[in-house]
Amino acid sequence: MKIAILGFGSVGRGIARIVAERETGLVITAVADSKSGCIDNNGLNPLEVIRAKEETGLCGKKGVTPEYIIKNADYDALVEVTPTNAETGEPSLGFIKLALSTGKHVVTSNKGPVALNYDELSHIAREKEVQFKYEATVCGAIPIIQTLQYGLAGNKVKKLYGVFNGTCNYILTRMADERLTYKQALLEARELGYAEADPKYDVEGIDAAIKLVILANTIFGMKKRLEDVEITGICSLTSEAIELAEADELTIRLIGEIDNERGTLRVSPRVIPKDHTLVVQDTLNAVTIETDLAGEVTLIGRGAGSIETASAIISDLSFISNCHDRSS
Amino acid sequence: MKIAILGFGSVGRGIARIVAERETGLVITAVADSKSGCIDNNGLNPLEVIRAKEETGLCGKKGVTPEYIIKNADYDALVEVTPTNAETGEPSLGFIKLALSTGKHVVTSNKGPVALNYDELSHIAREKEVQFKYEATVCGAIPIIQTLQYGLAGNKVKKLYGVFNGTCNYILTRMADERLTYKQALLEARELGYAEADPKYDVEGIDAAIKLVILANTIFGMKKRLEDVEITGICSLTSEAIELAEADELTIRLIGEIDNERGTLRVSPRVIPKDHTLVVQDTLNAVTIETDLAGEVTLIGRGAGSIETASAIISDLSFISNCHDRSS
Incomplete structure (x- = not known):
């Protein structure tokens, strides 16, 4: 299967490296960053494009734009990993729409377009009979979307809850283990x-809330926006609160929860037993899915990182490729 | 997608009930038990077939055999959930071969044919361009096969280890919690x-070992047989050993492990910290997959039970159906 990569930062290059070094059945025919691009319909040498990018800051020729690549390159699936504004979803949103509209599969790691425009994008995908996939947007390398869409197909999900933000989990782990202040x-x-210079997005619970919105809208058919999530962050948690919990064999974690029966979304610090499955350490993520047939299924793993994101993208591509090979 | 069900015990009926009560996109056109069968190429009423089976012990007319259904019914995927001898893999093996050879997808819950004959069966499936799926054979409702085949595609798995047998886990949990003897x-x-009248298969570690053989041969391309697994069961574990472990905040679990780098398979009781992710309670299963890109991913859930098995079968069917719809 031929792929075109838009965005050639650490995630894009990670994907290119995996394609170069492993038997993925994938061929990269086009790559673009914000300033340049390159196309070879017979297949680029991924390691050469990586070297060019790392040596010159450009992956190809100036003037070869993402739009040009989307319209003119020969590829089956677009890998959309551009740096994107989470609030507007751009430029990712425009690229995804254009590619889907021209009948290409799309895989993205950008939360914005999925949280904001899933209905529209999945509608175009269905109309054009292509796939729109976004495993990397929620819980990094943990295959949560695939588990919900296929692994637990046929099940009714009652609730889904867990640790969706590694930065907050790291802070809470350290506060408990080393008696640090927030x-x-x-x-x-x-x-x-693990935290940005401006940590607001993580510590105020917004990142976890966006992930809940993505799951709610794409898996459970809700029509939620960020404003619909009841959010409490961890910024005002005191060391005393954590010490008090720890004295009773309890601890505090920032838990995101979708109640699929009530249709509510919530992110808040919660006191839970220290031996609870969701009490994971450091930057890990953990999600429990409560179903009617399969009971509770819990997934634990790394929720962030560029190589983990690349892993999730390859997983989506592999899924599409399996179907693609069968239908072509 | 049209399905035919062979075997109409609790798993087969569970699948039929799910198809009757939910929007699965599945239509049942044929059902057979060991003594009878029924076919309606326009779609059977699943609840009527269930009622007939529960009232009369037969799902249809005598003389309508599995072989007749495999050859003559109109279906896309065979659901093979017959009671089968784990050592010979029959009658399951013959049914699966016949269905694959006539160009039908097959989903099975029977460990025997997968552990013993995967190479041959997957070869026929590839040749006929159909799918052969077996999620239900390992860890019940936990989508472990799908996670390894797709969710972590592109990753190199270094090791995989965990709790694969719920019966042993229940016994060990109770010995630790209530100071019971074995x-x-x-x-x-x-x-x-939770345990059979003859518990040998579970407590001697054979069930866990067969699951390792299935994963080794189907995911990691090994050529293992049960004899290749180094097995120690839990039968000779004393309460003293467990008490000794518990005193140090440790406990004992029966751990199955595939070392993919060394190519070795092992099942044995191991002493692990009580707060370890794999220390699950009661009959739960838990598996950790150690990869190079995604790091460690752990899945926890119910490893057995007829409704959990039905859930795994529906998951496989849903996966095939997604591809099937796209290619037809």
Whole structure:
């Protein structure tokens, strides 16, 4: 299966490296970053494109734009991993629409377009009989979307809850284990690169809430927006609160929950037993899916990181490729 | 997608009930048990077939055999859930071969044919361009096969280990929690229906070992047989051993492990920290997959039970159906 990659930062290059080094059955025919692009319909040498990008800052010729590639390159699936504004979903949204409309499969790691425009995008995909996939947008390398769409197909999901933000989980783990204050733990998370300079998006629970919106709209057919999520972050948690919990063999985790029967979405710090399955350490994510047939299924793994994101993208491509090969 | 069901015990009826009560996109055109069968190429009424079976012990007319259905009914996928001898794989093996050879997809819950004859069966499936799926054979409702085949595609799996047998896990949980002896805990497991009258298959580690053989041969391309697995069961574990472990915040679990780098398979009781992710309670199963890109991914859920098995079968059918719809 031929793929075109838009966005050649650490995720895009990670994907190219995997294609170069492993038997994925994938061929890269086009790559674009924000300033340049390259096309070879017989297949680019991924390692050469990576080297060009790392040496010159450009992956190809100036003037070869994402739009040009979407319209003119020979590919089956677009890998859309551009740096994108989470609030507007652009430029990702425009690229995805254009590619789907021209009858190409699309795989993205960008939360914005999925959280904001899933209905429209999946409508175009259905009309054009192509796939629109977004495993990388929720819980990094954990195949949560695939598990919900296929692994637990036929089940009614009653509730889904868990740890969706690794930065908050790291801070809470450190506050409990080392008796750090919130500020000390946040500082440490920043130094280790787990938190942004402006950590608002993570610590106020917005990132976890967006992931809930994605699951609610794409899996459970809800029509939620970020404003519909009841959100409490971890910023005002005191070390005393955590110490109090720990004294009773309890601890605190930032839990996101979709109640599929009530149709409600919530993100809040909750006190849970220390031996609970969802009490994962450091930056891990963990999600429990409560179903009627399969009972509870829990998935635990790394929720972020560029190589983990690349892993999720390859997983989506592999899924499409399996169907693609069968239908072509 | 049209399906034919062979075997109409609790799993077969569970599948029929799900098809009757939910929007699965599946139509049942044929059903057979060991003594009878029925066919309606326009779609049977699943609830009527279930009622007939439960009232008369027969699902249809005598003389309508599985072989007749495989050859003559109009269906896309065969659901093979017959009672089958795990050592010979029959009658399941013959049914699966026949269906694949006539160009039908096959989904099975029977471990025997998958553990013993995967190479041959997958070869026929590839030749006929149909799918052969077996999610239900390992860890019940946990989508472990799908996660390995698609969710973590592109990853190199270094190791895979976990709790593959719910009966043993129940016995070990009870020995630790209630200070029961092995014999007392086994008796309790029997009374609750978690252990067979002859518990050998579970407590000697054979069931866990067969699951490892299935994963080794179908996912990792090994050529293993049951004899290749180094097996130690839990029968000779003393309460003293468990008490000793518990005193140090440790406990004992029966762990199955595939070392994909060394090519070795092992099932044995192991001492692990009580707060380890794999220390699940009661009859739960838990598996950790160690990969190079996604890191460690752990799945926890119910490893047995007829409705859980039905859930896994529906998951496989849904996967095939998604591809089937796209290619037809």
